Amino acid sequence: MKVKNRIKRTAKALIAVCFAVFMCIFGGINAFAVTWDIDHSWQLIRFDEDKVPEGTAFADILIKDKWHDKYAVDFNEENGEALGVDKDCGLAKYDKDGYTSLLLRHNCAMFDYSIQGNIFYSLIREKLYNRYRTVKVAYCDKDGNVLGVTDAVKVKHASHKNAVYSFDVEGESLSSSVSKAPELRLGISDVIIITILLVLIILIILRRIIKYTEKANTKRMIKRIRSGEDDNERKE
Structure with a gap:
């Protein structure tokens, strides 16, 4: 018995496990379907730690605001909290030649995480750089102070969905590329x-x-x- x-x-x-699965x-x-239908893409910034200003903790894209820019905000609190900076930091106040911080002065990007200190990922609205064609990259310390800014580069137009934008930084030099993210459905x-x-x-x-x-x-x-x-x- x-x-x-x-x-x-x-x-x-086992039947219970089977039913649960x-x-x-x-x-x-x-x-699952909703996750893949979100109108977002990825961007990443890669830089050589040996060729950045001393004290660099992270990097951010600078974009040139457009007249009546629908994405512009005074301060993006969510990204500020993720980066550990406030609205009074240098990056949040940076505004030179019309270029301002993508993460802190706009609501079209979300900071996610960094890998090995020199690769930074952000989730952005799809084909964002079809709107903002010319960008720069700002080197920042842990408190959000701007330590240096690269030259401007024109971003290639993306014609496909789920674009992945890559920015490679070396000193003041900046290059960009765009590719299509692999889809899994x-x-x-x-x-x-x-x-x-x-x-x-x-x-x-x-x-x-x-x-x-x-x-x-x-x-x-x-x-x-x-x-x-x-x-x-x-x-x-």
Whole structure:
């Protein structure tokens, strides 16, 4: 009875896991689709740490504001908090020849994270640089003070969706490139196939557990029978 109960508990647990996986996958289809339909792209700034002003902690794009710019703000508090700077820092107040900070003076970009200190990622509105064609890069310290600014560069026009903009900085020199981000989309048929495969794997595991348990149970029964025969022989 104990073995049977154990098998039942195992079966119920695996079926519950199977059902949870099924619901998560199908329940997440809409959320997955929404994630990929967001009108955003990526940009990254790469620079050589040996060729930047001393004390550089991060870099930001400077864009030239347009008349009645719909993206311009006094201060982007969310990005300011992520960068650890306030509205009184040098980058937030920078305004030379019409160039201002993309992250702190506009709401069309979101700072995400840095890698190894010299690569900075931001999430931007799709094809942003089809609007702001000429940009610069500002070197900043941890408090948001501007330590240096590169020469201006014209950004290539992007004709495709999900553009990835790359800016390579070396001293005052700046170059840019644009590429298309790889897309990953799962259709309903793909999700169904994945779910079926998961179910089959779980059923195979369940079958093996049952076989192993039954085999072990049979061995114990044979051992008990033989043990009883030995006892009877001794009594005789």
